[in-house]
Amino acid sequence: MREKAIYILAILAALVMIPNLKTVFMGLPDEAMQGAIYRIIFIHVPAAINAQIFFTVSLVTSILFLVKKNFLWDSISVSCIEVGTMLVLVNLVTGSIWGRNQWGIWWAWDLRMTSQLMCFLLYLGYLLVRPAIAEPTQRASISAFVAIFAYADIPLVLMAIRLPNVRTQHPGPVLETGTMAPEFRAPFGLGVLAVFLICTALILIRQHQETAQREIDSLRRELHSI
Amino acid sequence: MLAVEADRVWKYFGDYPALRGASLQVPQGACMALLGRNGAGKTTMLRILANLSRATKGDVKIFGDGSRSDIVRRKTGYLGHGIGVYDDLSALENLMLFGRLLGVDNPEKAAMEALERVGLERVKDGMAREFSRGMRQRLAVARAFIHQPELLLLDEPFTSLDDRAINVLQSLLKDALSRGSTIVMSTHQIREAMELATNVALLERGKIVHTGPQTPEMLADPGWLYRTYGDGPVAE
Amino acid sequence: MLAVEADRVWKYFGDYPALRGASLQVPQGACMALLGRNGAGKTTMLRILANLSRATKGDVKIFGDGSRSDIVRRKTGYLGHGIGVYDDLSALENLMLFGRLLGVDNPEKAAMEALERVGLERVKDGMAREFSRGMRQRLAVARAFIHQPELLLLDEPFTSLDDRAINVLQSLLKDALSRGSTIVMSTHQIREAMELATNVALLERGKIVHTGPQTPEMLADPGWLYRTYGDGPVAE
Amino acid sequence: MKRGLITALAIAKKDLQTELRTKESINASASFALVILVLFSFAFDLGREELYAISGGMLWLVFSFAGALIVNRSFARELPNDCLDVLIASPAPAWAIFLGKSVAAFLLLFIVELISLPVFGLFYNIHWTDRFGGLLLVMALATWGITVVGTAFSAVTVNIRLRELMLPVLLYPILIPLLIGAMGTTTALLGGEPMFGQAASGEALASLRLLVGFDVIYTSLALYMIEFILIV
Amino acid sequence: MKRGLITALAIAKKDLQTELRTKESINASASFALVILVLFSFAFDLGREELYAISGGMLWLVFSFAGALIVNRSFARELPNDCLDVLIASPAPAWAIFLGKSVAAFLLLFIVELISLPVFGLFYNIHWTDRFGGLLLVMALATWGITVVGTAFSAVTVNIRLRELMLPVLLYPILIPLLIGAMGTTTALLGGEPMFGQAASGEALASLRLLVGFDVIYTSLALYMIEFILIV
């Protein structure tokens, strides 16, 4: 059942992604001001949006774990955060490359970049603390606690380019203001979808591994206690 | 009424069940010795009874109350492996602090009384840090007794104590029993425990395999219980 | 020859003398039980014998050597309150490391043999962290035995062990004795110690107040020694 | 509620009492702050203008390092004799224990800050006395934020290996917005800008609002959630 | 002597093995370094010129903070099951234990530095690649100094309460000359000055000499005195 779901997701992702990549690289014209480099937007932004989606899922499942104490929620949280952190890293790296190309520097300390880096560091902290706790219930509870605290940064990331009195180096919103050219919208949306499908498959795999690992650990302990 | 009523309690550490449906009833006024091999789950059980840890499944009622209200918590005293007093506070300050936390009416008076009971009133202003091991253990006992708890949970209270300290502890516990308190204690030192125990429970791999009153056989031969109800001492 | 010869050893912690001229002789091949009340100085004495701590005054000779050369240190094994193995190494890695540090010729072979002796060869690649308390104690014993020490120093080795683990430890110690090793161990569990002890020494307030061979009285009544040579269990 | 507050007070008093009796953590963290200030002065060999430009930054870096040291001990102080178990088993509610510890950590850090501030002024020749009121306000708000989040994470990390490493790794990123606010306002104040009134740029007020918001959000989050991590 | 070196090797291997098996400590110190770098960047919001002027200072501050955390674990790692007692009771000479631990700490810190250097370059837009050789030399020398003194103090403080507080307070003041040397040379190197040859100002060479002297003095002192610290 789970395996089937993973395969279906992977196939769907391929079906969405391959034609979309073709459109992005072959179909769309170069942008007027930036040239070819603007195509980074088709990975830069979907990565960020999906990271935010998965972090939101992890927020919900973390709360659920604290209430229900069911390890299923914990394993979903950690898988979402692992994948989400990877996506944030993709966003940071692509953003840096883009910035290097556009502004001549890899990094500027504006609110958007800083808050996104902070997001990366917070969830990195989560991933660091987790393996340091041996006892599973405690590990899951503490992880949930950290995940909830860390999530407080997400609204900041979203607001960073929308606050009235804050100037950012980073470009302002283009999606809701409609400044995005119409022919970019479909490939952009499909890009978001493709990343979402791939990452959901990854999360399912990781979630399964996490559960299996916990079972293996306990079996080994049981063996030792004989 | 039952002082402690644990009904099929499970505790998982991850997927490893340290307790697998252990049920325990301790009548009020009894002294229950909780016996079992290393890793059987004694500490886990006591921590659950003391509300330091939550059972994964199963119900625990203390004095008929399953909700762990603070009224119940005020009636329990817990003494674990650590002595649970602050090294940098004096004996009196320690007891007054815990008296206050436990909602004792007149913390200072209660603290002085507790110190007298364990024979530490002479050194009430000495820092716990400077106490010898025996004195520290007495202070810990005073701490666990300060609110005159109706239920005492003790995890291996005799470990590393010399004969004299064991005598002091035993007489304190007898006092408490005679005042109507209930005691649950885990131990490997069966002889010392049997001086007090009215009931015994044997834990094995997370299950209670025997409960019953203390019998003369147990007193005479500490291994008897394991051999009769447990799987016996096998050479590995 | 004497395995251990401590001559009027003093040890001050600050101004407080934990040992006040304690003298101890342990003949080779003997098993000496070092008894005494809490705070008498047993741990302090053993640490000095193990060269973990220096005596303030007095001479200590191990196998006739007062200089603590590494030849002597290679002949001693020490097991304190802590088990002295690394949680993040596997059982085998732990023993190989200590084999190497102790100058054992073939650390891997010695480690495997030691694991077999304590019955841990099945889990040799398991991390020590995951072991149960009994297994950890066995690993600790294997570690203390890996270089086949001629002198074993054990501080309360039976504490918190269940009957079965105590049996395993006792049979290991008996083995060592039959190979001609010398043992000095401190303990409060007199009965378990008397199964092995050939000699006893009683420490009181930093002084050795009695040494002598084990006698039947001690076996029959653990309190006898304290009552006869110590100041007895007085109510305080 | 009332009993909770009494408990919190008792815990705070106990923490301060043991701390001030041994003076260990306060001495250590004050001297740490001083040592860092000295190190900075070697590391950043700058002109007067630039010094003023980074003064707030330096000050809050020092304060947040000292703060991490203090909150690190907050729950760790309960470990030696398993006192934490006793606290949890007692009828004291978890939030009260937490609140008491936060208050104690706040006061300790505040004392350390009050000690380091004049030293900082001396070392770097920076005038701070005429803006002392504003500074106190910023310090109080930001210090509460540091200690409340820090104490919460101190509870999180109390039982894990590498506690002293994990705590700053978790703590500092969360503090970033708070520190940005505090640093900005402090630099402005030290540079001579008033906080309120006509001549104020309004940024100070925005920062203050940020600090208050941070404090309120994380204090309520921590008070509400602490129960879940203390009893597992 | 030979046996001592074998022991040192075994100890170093053991330390690295346990550290790298769990990867916790190295991950945590690397992210600690990262977090501090980020903190510095808001604290010191400077122009490009000034950034270069304080780049060496910043880098070595970060390295010495990370170093303090790493050496803090050095002997503390032996505490949990009283392993230190076993080491001391074994025939292994004290200096060999110490040397092994210093080497392990050195390698760990060096790895962390190698991870942080590129991140530093990225964040602050500082070019370091063309002076990599010189930087490596300075890093190796100064890192050895930090770890050898740090490990020695780690042995001193291992048995006292508040270890994590006392270590930095003792360590940093001693490191000041070393850090001044390292900071100066690094700033010069990052500013584009070559280390040797015609264009070199000679200051770099003087700093190198300082570093070597520091290393030699404190290494021999520590090796010689460690025996007295470990066995009390």
Ligand code: HEM
């Ligand atoms: C390392 C630096 C950068 C970081 C950390 C970063 C981060 C982000 C984040 C977190 C988003 C939010 C996506 C969402 O709304 O959920 C975003 C969107 C975006 N980024 Fe970046 N970015 C960086 C550099 C750049 C550069 C250099 C450019 C172009 C010159 C750029 C262009 C955009 C655009 C156009 C959007 C979509 C804005 C919207 O409508 O939300 N970014 N970036």
Ligand SMILES: Nc1ncnc2c1ncn2[C@@H]1O[C@H](COP(=O)(O)OP(=O)(O)OP(=O)(O)O)[C@@H](O)[C@H]1O
């Ligand atoms: N925090 C924990 N994390 C993981 N496993 C645990 C934890 N605490 C206990 N266990 C495991 O649960 C089992 C029961 O442990 P417990 O401490 O209750 O045994 P015990 O009966 O008190 O043994 P002992 O006589 O050695 O004290 C053991 O196998 C132990 O390894």
Ligand SMILES: Nc1ncnc2c1ncn2[C@@H]1O[C@H](COP(=O)(O)OP(=O)(O)OP(=O)(O)O)[C@@H](O)[C@H]1O
């Ligand atoms: N590191 C130390 N610093 C100060 N005093 C110490 C130290 N170690 C031991 N003491 C004191 O020395 C005395 C002897 O202690 P020691 O640990 O040797 O006793 P013991 O016989 O092992 O007692 P126990 O049976 O409780 O283990 C005690 O009074 C103790 O308080």
Ligand SMILES: [Mg+2]
């Ligand atoms: Mg137990």
Ligand SMILES: [Mg+2]
């Ligand atoms: Mg002792």
